[in-house]
Amino acid sequence: MNGKELVRITDVTKVFKKTGFFRGSSSVLALDNISLSVKKGEILGIIGESGSGKTTLAKLILGLLKPTSGSISFADVRNHEHESRKPAVQVIFQDPYDSLSHMMTIGEIVAEPCFIKYGRSYVPEKVRQALESVGLIPVDEYLHKYPHTLSGGQRQRVAIARAIVTQPDMIIADEPISMLDCSIGVDILNLILEMNEKSGITFLFITHDIAAATYICNNIAVMKAGKIVEYGPKKQIISQCSHEYTDSLLASARGEVIKNY
Amino acid sequence: MHEKKLLQRLQDPKGLIGLLILFFFIMMAFLAPMLTPYSPSDASSQPLLVPDGEHPLGTDDVGRDIFTNLLYGSRTSLIVAFSVSFGVLVIGTLAGVFSGYVGGNPDRIMMRSVDIFLMVPDLPLILILAAYLRPSIWNIVFILTIMGWPVGARITRAQTRTLRVSGHVDFARVSGAKDWYVIRKHIVPDLYPIMITSFVMQSIRAILSESGLAFLGLGDPSYPSWGTMIKYAIGYPLVFFTDAWMWWLLPAGICITLLVLGFVFVGQALEGDK
Ligand SMILES: Nc1ncnc2c1ncn2[C@@H]1O[C@H](COP(=O)(O)OP(=O)(O)O)[C@@H](O)[C@H]1O
Numbered sequence: 001m002n003g004k005e006l007v008r009i010t011d012v013t014k015v016f017k018k019t020g021f022f023r024g025s026s027s028v029l030a031l032d033n034i035s036l037s038v039k040k041g042e043i044l045g046i047i048g049e050s051g052s053g054k055t056t057l058a059k060l061i062l063g064l065l066k067p068t069s070g071s072i073s074f075a076d077v078r079n080h081e082h083e084s085r086k087p088a089v090q091v092i093f094q095d096p097y098d099s100l101s102h103m104m105t106i107g108e109i110v111a112e113p114c115f116i117k118y119g120r121s122y123v124p125e126k127v128r129q130a131l132e133s134v135g136l137i138p139v140d141e142y143l144h145k146y147p148h149t150l151s152g153g154q155r156q157r158v159a160i161a162r163a164i165v166t167q168p169d170m171i172i173a174d175e176p177i178s179m180l181d182c183s184i185g186v187d188i189l190n191l192i193l194e195m196n197e198k199s200g201i202t203f204l205f206i207t208h209d210i211a212a213a214t215y216i217c218n219n220i221a222v223m224k225a226g227k228i229v230e231y232g233p234k235k236q237i238i239s240q241c242s243h244e245y246t247d248s249l250l251a252s253a254r255g256e257v258i259k260n261y
Numbered sequence: 262m263h264e265k266k267l268l269q270r271l272q273d274p275k276g277l278i279g280l281l282i283l284f285f286f287i288m289m290a291f292l293a294p295m296l297t298p299y300s301p302s303d304a305s306s307q308p309l310l311v312p313d314g315e316h317p318l319g320t321d322d323v324g325r326d327i328f329t330n331l332l333y334g335s336r337t338s339l340i341v342a343f344s345v346s347f348g349v350l351v352i353g354t355l356a357g358v359f360s361g362y363v364g365g366n367p368d369r370i371m372m373r374s375v376d377i378f379l380m381v382p383d384l385p386l387i388l389i390l391a392a393y394l395r396p397s398i399w400n401i402v403f404i405l406t407i408m409g410w411p412v413g414a415r416i417t418r419a420q421t422r423t424l425r426v427s428g429h430v431d432f433a434r435v436s437g438a439k440d441w442y443v444i445r446k447h448i449v450p451d452l453y454p455i456m457i458t459s460f461v462m463q464s465i466r467a468i469l470s471e472s473g474l475a476f477l478g479l480g481d482p483s484y485p486s487w488g489t490m491i492k493y494a495i496g497y498p499l500v501f502f503t504d505a506w507m508w509w510l511l512p513a514g515i516c517i518t519l520l521v522l523g524f525v526f527v528g529q530a531l532e533g534d535k
C-alpha cells in the first residue's frame with residue numbers, strides 16, 4: 001500500500017445467502033471480485049444503478065458486513081502528535097427518515113458518536129460546532145427538537161453533523177441526496193465539498209446520479225451488477241468513457257452534466 | 262412517535278375518562294380497609310339484609326357485607342391484571358428482543374415454540390390447568406402469564422427485526438456501539454408504545470379471565486372476587502324473585518364492565534383512536 005492510499009479493497013466478493021424453509025436456498029452475488037483504492041483527501045465517486053452493489057460495498061468498508069472473500073485494509077493515519085492509528089470512518093445514509101432515531105433529540109443524535117467514543121466526558125461544544133458547520137443555526141433552536149419536526153434536507157444536515165462530530169478521516173456518503181429536492185441536494189453537495197477542502201476529510205460518494213458525481217468527485221468508479229466496469233479521473237470518465245454502460249448513464253444525464261460541469 | 266406524543270394522546274377525553282376510571286378502582290383497592298369496617302370473609306351479620314346505613318349494599322346469603330366484598334374485589338382484579346401484564350411484558354419483551362436481535366437458529370426455535378403456544382386454544386387450557394392446580398391467585402397469574410407472553414414476544418420481535426437493520430442502528434454500530442448499547446438506546450425505547458398497548462390488552466384479558474375462572478368456581482377462595490360474587494348471587498335460588506339482584510349481582514357486573522372499559526379507553530387513546 002503506497003503512502004497516498006487510505007483504504008484498499010482487494011478482490012472482494014460478497015454473496016448473500018438466503019435460506020428459506022420451503023424454497024431451499026438461493027444466493028445473490030452482490031459484489032463480484034472488486035478491487036479499488038481510496039486515496040487520502042480525495043472524493044471518490046461510486047456510480048451505478050440501483051441494485052449494483054453500492055450499498056453493500058459501503059457496508060463492507062464500514063465493517064457492518066463481512067466479505068465472503070477478499071480483504072479490505074486501512075492505511076494508518078497520523079494525528080497531530082504523530083501517533084499512528086487506524087483511520088476513523090463515518091457514514092451518511094441515503095434515507096434521512098430511517099437513519100435518525102425518532103426517540104432522540106437532534107442534540108442527542110449528534111452527540112451520540114462522542115458519547116459512544118468518550119462516555120459522559122465528551123465535550124458538548126463539539127456538538128454545537130458540528131451543527132453550526134452544517135448550517136443548522138441558531139444551534140439552540142435545533143438542539144431540543146425531534147427529527148420528525150425537520151425537513152428532509154435539515155435531517156440530512158443533522159446526519160452530516162453527527163458524521164463529522166468525531167472528526168473522522170473518511171466519510172462514506174451513500175446516496176445522500178437521492179431523497180432530497182434538487183436545490184437542497186446542491187446545498188448538501190457544496191457542504192461535502194467544503195468539508196473536504198477545509199478539514200481534508202476523504203469522501204466516498206455513492207450515487208446513481210452522474211451529474212452529482214461529476215460536480216464534486218475527483219475520481220469516479222462505475223459499477224454494474226457487482227463489478228467495477230470503469231475507473232478513472234472524472235474528466236477521463238466523461239470525455240472518453242470506454243464502457244457502453246457509462247455512456248448510457250452520461251447520455252441520460254447530458255443536459256445536467258453540461259449545466260453543472 | 263415518541264414518549265411525549267404518547268402522553269399527549271392520553272389527554273383526549275377518552276384517555277382522561279379511562280385514566281379516571283382506573284384511578285377510581287386503584288383508590289378503591291388501596292382504601293378498602295378505610296371505607297368499610299368489615300372484613301370480606303366476615304360472615305357474622307344477618308344473611309340477606311336489605312341495604313341500609315350499616316350495610317350499603319346489604320349482605321349475602323351467608324351474612325357477608327356485599328359492599329366490602331366489592332371493594333376488596335377490585336384488589337384481586339387489579340393484582341391479577343397488573344401481575345399478569347407485568348409478567349407478560351417482561352418475559353415477552355425479553356424473548357422478543359432476544360429472538361429478533363440474535364436472529365438465525367435461536368430465532369427460529371423461539372418463534373416455532375411461540376407458534377405452538379399461540380396455536381393452543383387459551384380458554385380450555387386455562388380451565389384444565391386451573392382445575393388441576395391448587396386454586397390460588399398466583400396459579401391463575403402464572404397460567405395467564407404463560408399463555409400471554411407469546412403474543413408479546415411476537416410483536417416485539419417483529420419490531421426488533423425492523424429496527425435492527427435501520428439506519429440509526431447501523432450508524433451507532435459504525436460509531437463503535439456494542440450490542441447492549443444498541444438494545445438499550447435504540448431498540449427498547451422504540452418498543453415503549455407497543456409495550457404499553459400490550460400492557461393494556463393483557464390487563465383486560467387478565468381481569469376477564471380471573472372473573473370468569475372465579476365464576477366457574479376455580480378462583481382463589483381467600484381472595485374476594487367479583488366473579489365469585491356473581492357466582493354466589495346467581496347460585497342463590499331466589500335472587501331474581503326479590504330485589505336482591507339489584508345490590509348483590511348488578512354491582513359486581515358493573516365493576517367488571519367499568520374496569521375493563523377503563524383499560525379499553527386508555528388503550529384506544531394511546532393508539533390514537535378518537
Ligand atoms: N442483506 C441482504 N440480503 C440479501 N440480499 C441483499 C442484501 N443486501 C443487498 N442484497 C442484494 O445485493 C444486491 C446489491 O444491493 P445494494 O448493495 O443495496 O445495491 P445498491 O445500493 O447499488 O442499490 C441487490 O441485488 C440486493 O438485492
Ligand SMILES: [Mg+2]
Pocket residue numbers: 054055056094174175
Ligand atoms: Mg443503495
